[in-house]
Amino acid sequence: MSEKTEFRAGFACFVGRPNVGKSTLMNALVGTKVAITSSKPQTTRRAIRGIVHRPDAQLIIVDTPGFHRPRTLLGERLDSLVLSTLSEVDVIGFCIPANEPIGKGDRFITEKLKAVKETPVVAIVTKCDVASREQIVKQLVAVEQLVDFAEEIVPVSAVSGERLDVLTDLLVARLPVSPPLYPEGELTDEPEQVLVAELIREAALEGVRDELPHSIAVVVEEMKPREDRDDLLEIYADIYVERPSQKAIVIGPGGARLKEVGIRARRQIEALLGTHVYLSLHVRVAREWQRDPKMLRRLGFYD
Numbered sequence: 001m002s003e004k005t006e007f008r009a010g011f012a013c014f015v016g017r018p019n020v021g022k023s024t025l026m027n028a029l030v031g032t033k034v035a036i037t038s039s040k041p042q043t044t045r046r047a048i049r050g051i052v053h054r055p056d057a058q059l060i061i062v063d064t065p066g067f068h069r070p071r072t073l074l075g076e077r078l079d080s081l082v083l084s085t086l087s088e089v090d091v092i093g094f095c096i097p098a099n100e101p102i103g104k105g106d107r108f109i110t111e112k113l114k115a116v117k118e119t120p121v122v123a124i125v126t127k128c129d130v131a132s133r134e135q136i137v138k139q140l141v142a143v144e145q146l147v148d149f150a151e152e153i154v155p156v157s158a159v160s161g162e163r164l165d166v167l168t169d170l171l172v173a174r175l176p177v178s179p180p181l182y183p184e185g186e187l188t189d190e191p192e193q194v195l196v197a198e199l200i201r202e203a204a205l206e207g208v209r210d211e212l213p214h215s216i217a218v219v220v221e222e223m224k225p226r227e228d229r230d231d232l233l234e235i236y237a238d239i240y241v242e243r244p245s246q247k248a249i250v251i252g253p254g255g256a257r258l259k260e261v262g263i264r265a266r267r268q269i270e271a272l273l274g275t276h277v278y279l280s281l282h283v284r285v286a287r288e289w290q291r292d293p294k295m296l297r298r299l300g301f302y303d
């Protein structure tokens with residue numbers, strides 16, 4: 001340990017077959033309830049499950065869609081979404097319960113994780129409160145053999161709280177040195193802002209997906225009722241692209257396309273929120289982030 005602890009901040013996600021206790025574990029780790037702020041770019045377009053705030057770190061837990069058998073196109077898409085989520089977070093927690101033998105599902109996920117070489121994996125043996133000491137030890141050995149690429153293996157219980165502090169330490173140690181990404185004081189419970197950003201992003205991508213493959217991120221800067229009119233919501237949002245050429249695509253000749261994007265997004269937001277909406281969109285080139293692959297990924301840009 002260095003004498004001076006540097007602040008770390010970043011993203012973690014938890015994987016594991018159904019029923020291994022992922023949700024319970026995430027809820028146990030996260031002190032605050034699911035909270036989202038609009039003051040920073042939405043991370044990776046993934047739903048944030050919660051944020052662990054510590055004096056020395058901020059651990060943002062994002063949801064991973066389940067692993068799906070890739071039978072259908074949708075399945076394949078989801079599968080690649082899972083892989084992209086896994087490669088853009090800073091650490092993955094792989095959950096395997098202490099009280100059940102390792103099965104097909106665990107092996108399936110292990111294979112998937114092998115494909116995600118760049119992200120460190122911490123193996124978590126869950127539900128230790130319902131397993132005997134002997135069972136836990138056996139499971140630790142089995143997990144060590146199965147997930148031989150895991151950097152750590154830790155037995156925990158979300159119910160008794162056993163070793164959750166150790167787990168958090170192990171996860172935090174794998175986050176980059178970074179200032180907090182979500183200011184604690186500005187947390188809100190407004191997941192609408194994430195949905196609104198997503199609707200704008202979808203509208204901006206419509207018809208130009210091939211030209212802008214994932215290269216777009218939306219940040220809702222402000223959402224507030226118009227003064228002396230509570231039936232009208234004002235929304236100010238920035239659409240970030242990577243290059244000036246992409247900005248031109250989003251805006252279109254004479255701004256025609258951006259206008260359409262605005263109309264389409266506004267209709268959807270109005271339907272979602274059940275209120276009239278004034279939507280102001282700005283297209284910006286994210287120059288300062290261009291040379292920082294991690295930051296780009298955080299913003300939802302892909303290589």
Ligand SMILES: Nc1nc2c(ncn2[C@@H]2O[C@H](COP(=O)(O)OP(=O)(O)OP(=O)(O)O)[C@@H](O)[C@H]2O)c(=O)[nH]1
Pocket residue numbers: 016017018019020021022023024025126127128129130156157158159160
């Ligand atoms: N005894 C005990 N039970 C737990 C623990 N963690 C989770 N459970 C129970 O295990 C069951 C599944 O937990 P979830 O957290 O829903 O599991 P999950 O992995 O999120 O499940 P999916 O959403 O299906 O992927 C629930 O009945 C939990 O109450 C634990 O640490 N100890």
